[in-house]
Amino acid sequence: MVEFLSFREGETGQEPAVTVESFTGQSNSTAVRIEAGEDARELLPHLDRLSLVEVNFPAFGDGRGYSAARILREAGYQGELRAVGDVLVDQIVAMRRCGFDSFRPDKALDDAAVERALHRYDDVYQKTIDGRRPIWAKRHPETVNG
Amino acid sequence: MYRYDSYDQSIVDARVEEFRDQTQRRLAGQLTEDQFKPLRLMNGLYLQLHAYMLRVAIPYGTLSGRQMRKLGEIAAKYDRGYGHFTTRQNLQYNWIKLADAPDILAELATVEMHAIQTSGNCIRNISSDQYAGVSADEVADPRPWAELLRQWSTFHPEFTYLPRKFKIAVIASEDDRSAMRLHDIGLKLVSRDGRTGAEVYAGGGMGRTPMVAPLIRDFVPEDEIVSYLEACLRVYNRYGRRDNKYKARIKILVHELGVEEYKRQVEEEFAHMRTLGLNPPTEELDRIRAYFAGPAYETGLEDSIDRSDPAFALWVDRQVAAHKQPGYAIVNISLKPRGGIPGDASAEQIALVAELAEQYSLDELRVTHAQNLVLPHVKMADLHAIWQKLDEAGLAEANLDLITDIIACPGLDYCSLANARSIPLAQKLSERFAAADRQKELGELKVKISGCINACGHHHAGHIGVLGVDRKGVENFQLSLGGSGAEDASVGQITGPGFSEDGVVDAIEKVTNLYLEQREEGERFLDTYRRLGMKPFKEAIYG
Ligand code: HEM
Ligand code: SF4
Numbered sequence: 001m002v003e004f005l006s007f008r009e010g011e012t013g014q015e016p017a018v019t020v021e022s023f024t025g026q027s028n029s030t031a032v033r034i035e036a037g038e039d040a041r042e043l044l045p046h047l048d049r050l051s052l053v054e055v056n057f058p059a060f061g062d063g064r065g066y067s068a069a070r071i072l073r074e075a076g077y078q079g080e081l082r083a084v085g086d087v088l089v090d091q092i093v094a095m096r097r098c099g100f101d102s103f104r105p106d107k108a109l110d111d112a113a114v115e116r117a118l119h120r121y122d123d124v125y126q127k128t129i130d131g132r133r134p135i136w137a138k139r140h141p142e143t144v145n146g
Numbered sequence: 147m148y149r150y151d152s153y154d155q156s157i158v159d160a161r162v163e164e165f166r167d168q169t170q171r172r173l174a175g176q177l178t179e180d181q182f183k184p185l186r187l188m189n190g191l192y193l194q195l196h197a198y199m200l201r202v203a204i205p206y207g208t209l210s211g212r213q214m215r216k217l218g219e220i221a222a223k224y225d226r227g228y229g230h231f232t233t234r235q236n237l238q239y240n241w242i243k244l245a246d247a248p249d250i251l252a253e254l255a256t257v258e259m260h261a262i263q264t265s266g267n268c269i270r271n272i273s274s275d276q277y278a279g280v281s282a283d284e285v286a287d288p289r290p291w292a293e294l295l296r297q298w299s300t301f302h303p304e305f306t307y308l309p310r311k312f313k314i315a316v317i318a319s320e321d322d323r324s325a326m327r328l329h330d331i332g333l334k335l336v337s338r339d340g341r342t343g344a345e346v347y348a349g350g351g352m353g354r355t356p357m358v359a360p361l362i363r364d365f366v367p368e369d370e371i372v373s374y375l376e377a378c379l380r381v382y383n384r385y386g387r388r389d390n391k392y393k394a395r396i397k398i399l400v401h402e403l404g405v406e407e408y409k410r411q412v413e414e415e416f417a418h419m420r421t422l423g424l425n426p427p428t429e430e431l432d433r434i435r436a437y438f439a440g441p442a443y444e445t446g447l448e449d450s451i452d453r454s455d456p457a458f459a460l461w462v463d464r465q466v467a468a469h470k471q472p473g474y475a476i477v478n479i480s481l482k483p484r485g486g487i488p489g490d491a492s493a494e495q496i497a498l499v500a501e502l503a504e505q506y507s508l509d510e511l512r513v514t515h516a517q518n519l520v521l522p523h524v525k526m527a528d529l530h531a532i533w534q535k536l537d538e539a540g541l542a543e544a545n546l547d548l549i550t551d552i553i554a555c556p557g558l559d560y561c562s563l564a565n566a567r568s569i570p571l572a573q574k575l576s577e578r579f580a581a582a583d584r585q586k587e588l589g590e591l592k593v594k595i596s597g598c599i600n601a602c603g604h605h606h607a608g609h610i611g612v613l614g615v616d617r618k619g620v621e622n623f624q625l626s627l628g629g630s631g632a633e634d635a636s637v638g639q640i641t642g643p644g645f646s647e648d649g650v651v652d653a654i655e656k657v658t659n660l661y662l663e664q665r666e667e668g669e670r671f672l673d674t675y676r677r678l679g680m681k682p683f684k685e686a687i688y689g
Contacts, residue, residue, distance in 0.1 A: 036388075061184070061267065063307025067383050070304055074422060090185060097303035116167070121160050123153050125297045127424050128304070135153045135297070136426035143427045 013052030447473025557597030566614025
């Protein structure tokens with residue numbers, strides 16, 4: 001069973017993450033935890049001193065964390081972005097596409113199920129910040145570079 | 147019509163295998179029903195009162211003969227020999243076994259169909275005008291846009307766990323045949339300085355708080371529509387209410403923030419989104435458009451028809467609409483036979499319509515939000531032959547937009563959320579008003595029935611709407627008047643205390659009698675109601 005899943009090279013953040021409120025209020029912490037409903041954009045002025053952002057999913061159906069993650073990556077955040085809470089195996093791929101690169105689900109995941117999920121779909125329709133070429137770019141290689 | 151390329155096909159195929167795997171885990175007891183539920187819902191599989199129900203997407207309501215034939219085969223093989231066409235341009239099978247569901251999806255995939263995102267809190271099947279591509283007044287065919295958005299919304303990584311379901315409609319005519327402004331987002335294509343773009347309406351919907359969507363932007367150019375919609379959805383995903391599922395639709399967010407504030411937030415997000423290169427190149431929309439380029443119409447065709455058979459002439463006058471191409475016509479096929487179940491079609495009827503589409507309609511057909519079917523490209527010269535075949539199959543009812551062209555949800559006969567039975571009521575009404583001259587006399591009159599407040603039967607948008615409620619354990623029906631899902635969209639007003647099933651049929655008869663007495667030249671029921679207001683109708687019913 002997988003309790004922690006990381007797609008990062010090397011070390012992952014160990015420091016306990018603090019709340020957004022204590023982080024933005026003068027904390028020296030380099031790790032912060034965003035709760036559903038908190039505004040990820042409050043972190044934007046401080047991205048360079050962050051090495052870990054945890055985004056909590058209180059229930060698998062609460063999709064606010066997907067937007068939080070994409071917003072951070074769109075603003076250039078390079079550090080670790082970790083999904084925690086009610087994270088299910090069928091969600092890992094979409095979360096990766098939104099910029100998450102590590103996962104600590106409440107309930108450990110089945111290794112084989114993770115493997116299958118990661119390799120289920122070869123291609124994607126949308127462009128996000130994950131660098132994958134969407135299908136429309138592959139269909140028009142002359143017009144769409146990169 | 148659009149055809150899948152290898153990318154589209156491999157996504158749909160992979161989805162089938164994924165669901166097969168999930169279903170096997172469920173059947174083997176490795177997944178609990180609680181764990182399985184969100185997975186099956188993402189594939190349109192509901193657990194209803196008596197069996198599983200599978201909802202198949204018919205993107206923007208367009209089908210080929212081959213696809214239609216497959217729908218009929220599935221009805222015969224896996225269901226009880228019929229399917230139900232819904233107000234959302236979907237088809238529902240009501241008697242499905244869980245173990246068969248993966249095989250059904252696999253069969254659908256062989257004809258480029260699927261059930262992806264036909265339920266769940268995600269972007270649902272994109273709906274469109276059933277006359278797309280054939281009506282003379284459209285700015286452009288809206289379906290290439292709808293197909294672009296189908297692809298964009300399929301497994302969208304950010305917008306699959308929205309606060310609530312999300313329905314998008316795309317139209318391109320002044321006449322709104324899709325209830326566009328009752329969708330979470332409605333797009334109406336417009337042309338400006340030689341460029342095509344869309345007016346965007348947001349925050350419409352039905353359910354317990356019906357709202358007509360306000361305009362939030364008067365022009366989004368075609369090459370920015372994806373990034374603009376991403377902005378609309380992101381604001382909704384972040385700030386839509388999640389504390390109460392009855393207040394979770396985007397209409398509540400738009401209402402609570404106010405249109406201006408929602409617009410402002412979307413514009414701010416859009417300013418950011420448009421820098422991210424999220425939009426497919428114009429070549430992609432052109433690629434899709436090429437599939438929808440008008441078929442090869444014949445020219446110099448006979449434009450008049452032999453009306454000597456009165457039953458045929460009656461049907462033509464009611465069911466046939468003008469086509470943009472001389473010599474061709476649009477045929478509406480009623481799924482509302484006298485005393486029948488609105489939207490139901492047998493496997494044999496489905497097969498027949500598939501055959502007619504192939505033989506007479508350039509291999510294309512459409513499904514409508516009013517639960518009827520359309521053959522969009524029929525030669526005038528073939529109308530009589532088609533009518534005869536439809537008539538033999540019980541499909542030649544001439545009641546388009548008349549009082550017996552009733553929309554009804556599945557109601558308590560199937561649905562686990564229902565308060566009342568919609569189908570028997572629709573059948574009674576259909577019998578009561580069956581006389582052809584009476585229907586014709588009453589003219590355009592849209593009756594819509596929902597078995598509970600969720601409003602799947604569009605009752606808020608009915609000229610006459612009926613809502614089933616539960617009154618101390620007894621089925622009761624509330625009547626409303628004055629709604630419309632068309633370009634003059636409005637929400638109906640409740641007349642007063644509710645009725646029994648027979649009582650509501652009587653009440654409807656009374657309001658139609660009043661209309662016949664009071665109408666002025668050229669007025670439809672809706673116009674007379676709007677001119678007179680509720681008071682006289684109330685008196686006629688309760689007085
Ligand atoms: C039989 C199983 C069905 C279930 C369990 C079901 C459930 C629901 C629920 C819960 C809502 C309310 C959503 C909300 O207000 O947030 C809803 C709305 C709706 N459903 Fe269904 N439905 C079913 C069948 C159908 C059918 C057969 C149709 C088409 C005839 C349909 C079309 C719609 C439409 C048009 C709405 C209104 C959308 C809106 O509020 O904007 N549903 N449904
Ligand atoms: S309106 Fe109510 S009863 Fe009718 S299908 Fe929808 S949820 Fe079921």
